[in-house]
Amino acid sequence: xxxxxxxxxxxxxxxxxxxxxxxxxxxxxxxxxxxxxxxxxxxxxxxxxxxxxxxxxxxxxxxxxxxxxxxxxxxxxxxxxxxxxxxxxxxxxxxxxxxxxxxxxxxxx
Amino acid sequence: xxxxxxxxxxxxxxxxxxxxxxxxxxxxxxxxxxxxxxxxxxxxxxxxxxxxxxxxxxxxxxxxxxxxxxxxxxxxxxxxxxxxxxxxxxxxxxxxxxxxxxxxxxxxxxxxxxxxxxxxxxxxxxxxxxxxxxxxxxxxxxxxxxxxxxxxxxxxxxxxxxxxxxxxxxxxxxxxxxxxxxxxxxxxxxxxxxxxxxxxxxxxxxxxxxxxxxxxxxxxxxxxxxxxxxxxxxxxxx
Numbered sequence: 001x002x003x004x005x006x007x008x009x010x011x012x013x014x015x016x017x018x019x020x021x022x023x024x025x026x027x028x029x030x031x032x033x034x035x036x037x038x039x040x041x042x043x044x045x046x047x048x049x050x051x052x053x054x055x056x057x058x059x060x061x062x063x064x065x066x067x068x069x070x071x072x073x074x075x076x077x078x079x080x081x082x083x084x085x086x087x088x089x090x091x092x093x094x095x096x097x098x099x100x101x102x103x104x105x106x107x108x109x
Numbered sequence: 110x111x112x113x114x115x116x117x118x119x120x121x122x123x124x125x126x127x128x129x130x131x132x133x134x135x136x137x138x139x140x141x142x143x144x145x146x147x148x149x150x151x152x153x154x155x156x157x158x159x160x161x162x163x164x165x166x167x168x169x170x171x172x173x174x175x176x177x178x179x180x181x182x183x184x185x186x187x188x189x190x191x192x193x194x195x196x197x198x199x200x201x202x203x204x205x206x207x208x209x210x211x212x213x214x215x216x217x218x219x220x221x222x223x224x225x226x227x228x229x230x231x232x233x234x235x236x237x238x239x240x241x242x243x244x245x246x247x248x249x250x251x252x253x254x255x256x257x258x259x260x261x262x263x264x265x266x267x268x269x270x271x272x273x274x275x276x277x278x279x280x281x282x283x284x285x286x287x288x289x290x291x292x293x294x295x296x297x298x299x300x301x302x303x304x305x306x307x308x309x310x311x312x313x314x315x316x317x318x319x320x321x322x323x324x325x326x327x328x329x330x331x332x333x334x335x336x337x338x339x340x341x342x343x344x345x346x347x
Contacts, residue, residue, distance in 0.1 A: 009174070047307040048201060048324065101278040
């Protein structure tokens with residue numbers, strides 16, 4: 001594919017990516033919304049984050065992996081615990097990464 | 110507002126935003142490097158690779174797109190795939206909209222351009238805390254995209270010399286961040302239920318071959334279930 005076609009593709013990708021990002025916030029931020037819809041919106045963060053993170057923890061190579069060899073799954077436990085106890089962002093992220101590095105190191109022994 | 114003048118306060122809020130974006134860029138730089146390396150390998154010019162990270166700025170769809178470019182897929186199918194993969198941002202954009210009341214349209218437009226899965230996760234936690242400021246929001250967004258561009262640039266220039274980042278565990282930075290921000294936002298028992306159902310539905314859809322739709326479908330169903338439970342318990346207690 002020549003670079004000009006790629007550039008045109010990129011511009012098309014930009015438009016179709018920006019549209020769903022901007023449309024709801026543009027239309028909805030300036031009006032008052034019905035309470036039931038607001039209640040629904042309040043569940044989106046928890047719901048979408050769980051929908052994004054759980055596959056990254058238990059799906060490996062297009063298959064389910066809930067074994068003890070799954071370092072992401074193992075490291076999730078201390079990450080969740082520390083996030084819950086400290087309510088911070090840095091401590092659990094760093095601890096989770098240290099746990100993953102440690103478990104990988106152990107696996108090479 | 111305190112009696113302090115606006116500017117130093119805005120500066121402090123901007124710096125606070127840069128700090129909050131730190132876990133994001135820890136995840137973005139290595140993925141950006143991988144993207145830069147793969148884009149060059151797929152025959153995308155360096156400037157077009159940077160344009161992808163600058164104008165599209167959506168990691169998973171950028172990686173999918175360079176795979177499609179390499180396999181000579183038609184332009185329209187690449188654009189359509191990108192649209193489907195990024196459609197989940199509809200829900201995130203709707204979810205933050207109540208907090209952006211009173212913003213100028215240009216500010217809303219700039220904010221939305223840099224709304225990614227990761228910035229959304231940080232924003233929604235900060236918006237819920239009620240102590241956020243507009244400068245902080247943009248500090249997070251600009252820092253995050255700068256990290257993504259830095260990673261892309263590193264991938265293009267020195268990427269072929271970077272071999273194995275696995276021992277550094279940088280690939281766990283973003284899952285860990287999502288976990289931490291999820292835990293912070295779980296405040297009631299029904300949140301745990303909604304999170305578990307949404308996560309499991311997402312896994313089921315993904316394994317069932319609906320990999321482009323799993324997040325948006327699971328989120329839609331999970332949030333609807335949450336409101337359903339809420340309404341039902343309200344009616345029970347009447």
